[in-house]
Amino acid sequence: MNKSVRMLNYLFLVTLFCSSLMAQNSCVLSDGNTFQSKEFYPKFSWEVTPQYFMFGDGTRLLSSKEVATIAEKTTFICIEKNHAQKTLKYAEIGAKQEIAAFKAVNPEIKALFYFNSAYAWPFTSYNENFTKKNIYQHPELKKFLIKKPNSEELEHRNNIFQFDVLNPEFREWWVNTVAKGVEFSGADGVFIDQMHGFVWLRNEKKVEVEKAMGEMMTNLKAKIGPDKILIGNNASSVTDVFPAIDAAMFEHYNAKKLSKESLLKEWAEMLNNAKAGKMSIFRIGVEAEWDNAQGVEATVGGKHKPSEKELELLSKERLEYYQACFLIGAQPYSYFQYGWGWKLSTGPLVDYPELLKPLGAPKEAYKRTTPKGWEFTREFEHASVWLDTEKKEAKITWKN
Template identity: 30%
Template sequence: MYFKFLLVVLVLSLTSCKTQHIDTSSVKAVNNKLPEFSWDKMPLYMHLRKATAFTKEEIKFIAKHPLITFEKTTGSKTFGSTEKGTIKAAKAVKKINPNAKILYYKNVVINWSGYQEDEVFLKEHPEAFLVDTKGKKTLMSNKKNGFFDISQQQVRSYWLNHVTKMTSNPEIDGVFLDANIKVLVPSFFKSRIGKEKQKEIETGYLSMMEELDKNLGNDNLLIANILRVRPEFKDAGRAYLKFFDGSYLEGFEHENFGMTYEDYLAKGIDAVQKSAREGNVITMSLGIGKALKNTKTGIDDKRKRLNKNNNFTKRLDYLLAIFLVCAEKYSYVYPHDGYGINTSAVWLKTFPQYEKPLGKPLEFAKREGYIYTRKFEHLDVWLDIKNKTAKLNYK
């Protein structure tokens, strides 16, 4: 990713300028795989799933977004598989907005149901399932879904061939890669399969991502669920961005590992700011509703059910302020109450904050303690992460 390297060099050379915002977008190499981007209004991302076919109204709404991830199970009940359902949905969106960039969801290790090719492969190669120290099939906490043993070359080859086939479809522009953190944080697999096998899985993953980047990275957008503040990660996992074009973010507020809420969030903001300034695509998923207690982070960013009649203004302003103190070109935000649209209270809604003029940033965000400020052409942002409040002052 040579354009990233050039951008990093330029940003480093300008670090002495602490208050003036420098627009580095002009030095980016022209790259057609990147999504459309504009500072005119709030840059939005879409991440969703629906097991049945989308309605015309839903497709029209989805097509308004420059970057879209169709999650696991998309269209699987109507069209017979996630593969077919995703392509059907992508084709419908492209008819309305040919410039929309659409990502195919593929987990790097979990065997989610609904994928026809996975079912065929595992039926022919049952040894591809990951087993525990007793030789039993290792399962997710839901006791239903297993894992691919990506320490095996044949499994990695299948995975890469599958992704290559999907992205070769003209309706698909890249891949959304999930569960990276499960593989890279030793505690998740070590308790199931032992330390030695866990390292083999991690090594297999790194090899697979290197091959993915080499084979598809020039023409396909590769976005991974990778940036996360964790004690096992140095610099919130930023080192792994070398394989990808950017990072999706979830669980941005509620994990803390013994830190205060504000300290945990400040570390996350710092990691995103650095990554965005280096030219990485950022897709920030932020929950409008509260995170459900005891939710297994990483299975889904599950949220408390919202009432459609609730006033979301204060919470939404706070989430958008978090995003805006981090955002650079190719940063997008998705405030939501869960990815399954059938249970969402905000699905098909457009909030006033999305339509108001934003304008280019005039500076990088300034921080004093737990308070952040940042000026845009048409908006001044004030954010207090200790007291969980924000002000969006439109000019």
């Protein structure tokens, strides 16, 4: 073989290698634009299905083995609202210790604190007096809560009180409190649950509620700093909140959220998030299928409250469908969260081999097989995805 041929072969191999490397690190959106990442975001890769984990165990900390198991699968996590509260008294201490444990395993992991903007969960030291037993001894806190119409009685859901976002003093307290939790726990940012501000309790003040939520989230982002991640749950279409966040979760908490119409809408929102330089988290909880009698009968044979083992079995049976639902709409910096709840015991420790199969970057945007049909396809470097959201069926063909 002469020198020029060897050189051509070498250049071909280099080109092939570089193309493969670019595909793995591609930030190209499905519409041809480029994702504008930020230095404080987690590292993103299409090597396997990118995952986000959010979990808690109110009774204890994770074992070193459990930390290692999760850290092997993701570099993006959130410690849920009541983690280790019964052991350590306050959830922010549980978050602090857990975040340190994950950072010791992988210093590059991005770990988030949790706080709620609507419900006064009494798991942290900041919220411990928002209880029926204590709240009436703390008028300075009671004024932050929503009252029932024409009454001094407080609104609640299962004795969990409800924050009044229309109170400017509350908004200031809340921003300072969340920022304190982020700093204390050593978190890389925060996941904020509930973007609604209980607007349905005061529809006549809808505009004011929405603006107050936007102001509060904007002030929080400024308070925690420009290098901290702010995630808003179901915030992609919340106009006043959207500019403040770095990421939005799509939480599929009931059967309606899993409808074919909802999924199609969310794929468009995932693209819009990416075009704005914001991450997306596509959270599937298979427990939502139990809202659908046909889904129950088709899986474990009866409409009853499922056991943990039944839900784990269901999650494994339905993984291909929900993984396909994510992959059809996934953009750079889109993450998949899968399980059947928010606890450590509801998915994070389950082995799902398909989520660790080589994926590679998408080669194209998804295709809709007919203009008004519900079948979709998409090609990735190492996988071909077919999805029918009307029949709730899917097939992922792995190429190697």
